[in-house]
Amino acid sequence: MKDFSREEIDHVLDTAEKLESVARGEEKSRLLDGKIVALLFFEPSTRTRLSFEAATQRLGGRILNLGSVEASSVMKGENLADTIRVISNYADLIVLRHPLDGSAQMASEFSTVPIINGGDGSVHHPTQTFLDLYTIRRESHLEGLKIAMAGDLKYGRTVHSLCHALSLYGAEMTFVSPPELRMPQEIVRDLEKKKIRVKETDSFEDIIGDVEVLYMTRVQRERFPDPEEYEKVKNRLKITGDLLKGADPSLKILHPLPRVNEIAPEVDSTPHACYFQQAFYGVPTRMALLALAMGVIE
Amino acid sequence: MKDKRDLKIQAIEEGTVIDHIKAGQALNVLRILGISSGCKGTVSFVMNAPGSGGRKDVVKIEGRELNVAELNRIALISPKATINIIRDFEVVQKNMVVLPSYVEGVVRCTNSNCISNSSEPIKSKFSVLQSEDGVVTLRCLYCEHVISENIAENLL
Ligand SMILES: [Zn+2]
Numbered sequence: 109m110k111d112f113s114r115e116e117i118d119h120v121l122d123t124a125e126k127l128e129s130v131a132r133g134e135e136k137s138r139l140l141d142g143k144i145v146a147l148l149f150f151e152p153s154t155r156t157r158l159s160f161e162a163a164t165q166r167l168g169g170r171i172l173n174l175g176s177v178e179a180s181s182v183m184k185g186e187n188l189a190d191t192i193r194v195i196s197n198y199a200d201l202i203v204l205r206h207p208l209d210g211s212a213q214m215a216s217e218f219s220t221v222p223i224i225n226g227g228d229g230s231v232h233h234p235t236q237t238f239l240d241l242y243t244i245r246r247e248s249h250l251e252g253l254k255i256a257m258a259g260d261l262k263y264g265r266t267v268h269s270l271c272h273a274l275s276l277y278g279a280e281m282t283f284v285s286p287p288e289l290r291m292p293q294e295i296v297r298d299l300e301k302k303k304i305r306v307k308e309t310d311s312f313e314d315i316i317g318d319v320e321v322l323y324m325t326r327v328q329r330e331r332f333p334d335p336e337e338y339e340k341v342k343n344r345l346k347i348t349g350d351l352l353k354g355a356d357p358s359l360k361i362l363h364p365l366p367r368v369n370e371i372a373p374e375v376d377s378t379p380h381a382c383y384f385q386q387a388f389y390g391v392p393t394r395m396a397l398l399a400l401a402m403g404v405i406e
Numbered sequence: 407m408k409d410k411r412d413l414k415i416q417a418i419e420e421g422t423v424i425d426h427i428k429a430g431q432a433l434n435v436l437r438i439l440g441i442s443s444g445c446k447g448t449v450s451f452v453m454n455a456p457g458s459g460g461r462k463d464v465v466k467i468e469g470r471e472l473n474v475a476e477l478n479r480i481a482l483i484s485p486k487a488t489i490n491i492i493r494d495f496e497v498v499q500k501n502m503v504v505l506p507s508y509v510e511g512v513v514r515c516t517n518s519n520c521i522s523n524s525s526e527p528i529k530s531k532f533s534v535l536q537s538e539d540g541v542v543t544l545r546c547l548y549c550e551h552v553i554s555e556n557i558a559e560n561l562l
Contacts, residue, residue: 110550187524187525187526187527188521188524188526189526189527189528206521207519208519208520208521208524209517209519209520209521209548209549209550209551210520210521210522210546210547210548210549210550211521211548213521213547213548214521214522214526214528214548217528228521229519229520229521229549230519231549231550
């Protein structure tokens, strides 16, 4: 995500907006007519994969789905570099999801067709960041946003790259997490260097009235050696109807999904809930990225 | 080489003398230059020699003039080292090492989940940065992991 300038991000988001009616099925598109997109997923991520499939098909393209890669005999014992060299003969673009950090960068060195990083290792998931930004732009605003990010801020890659991207637009950021899962201090320092106002807290009560977007993430049980401690944290960092009584009426709640119980079901029917739209916005965003990467849109 | 006492080893006829190496880093300098036991020609070094700016290491490689790109890698572990090219017992060229902006295949990424540590046919790649207080940091071009403290321990 750090490779993208604000202008480039805006261009992707503008393109996504133009394609939104196609994503909804209200308009037909043949932008990717005759094009083949290979989905090369080395770890299961059904949502991301389906979202790319929907995006490709809405644009009239075809999918080469390699299914579960471990099961595929073509790949047995073969290194990723060779797999990429082979697959780039079959498709016009490859979407890669891989457990190792930097695998998309490496793939782009061996591929003769564009690579879209569908999430590699624990650091990068740029298409998620683009769809988060698109959601914020559509449902709230990007410029000078007052945003709170909550949950697992230590390991959550989506919040790390979202912080970086939002800093390009100026923002006021509040980080809500248990002490064990605080935002890494090098990221906080980096943001402060860019004149971003940062506040850190461990509960929602005193901040909920003063934020425009609340970006919620899941806290995983595995992060806590002590199950009791996990229960405590889980209950403290929970968004409920009660909590939202103190919120600004325009507050939007985002979540990359899947959620466990950090957002109570009663929140779903409030105007604050934005996480299912967010899942939809993944489609026009990925359509834009596909179309731009393949050069069918300037 | 005006100050021969300083070097504690004899002058060489042809080759390269690397002086003002950070004390204790001589072996790492040889490693970063890819000079190993299979190497022909005389290689000698002094460790912890007293110098004007405190203790230092010195390395002499006889019969070989190393190229600038190779030598500049030394700056990763010893930014103040100097390179003296010797011909016919005379220093014909004396330079400080210059920190390269990019290194390939020299250092191992310390992120164990990095693709450059897998069996893929690639070399590690880093962009090199130096902060105002002189600290050298490497950023992996694959995983963006940053190495700043233990570069010497992670030489390939
Ligand atoms: Zn790396």
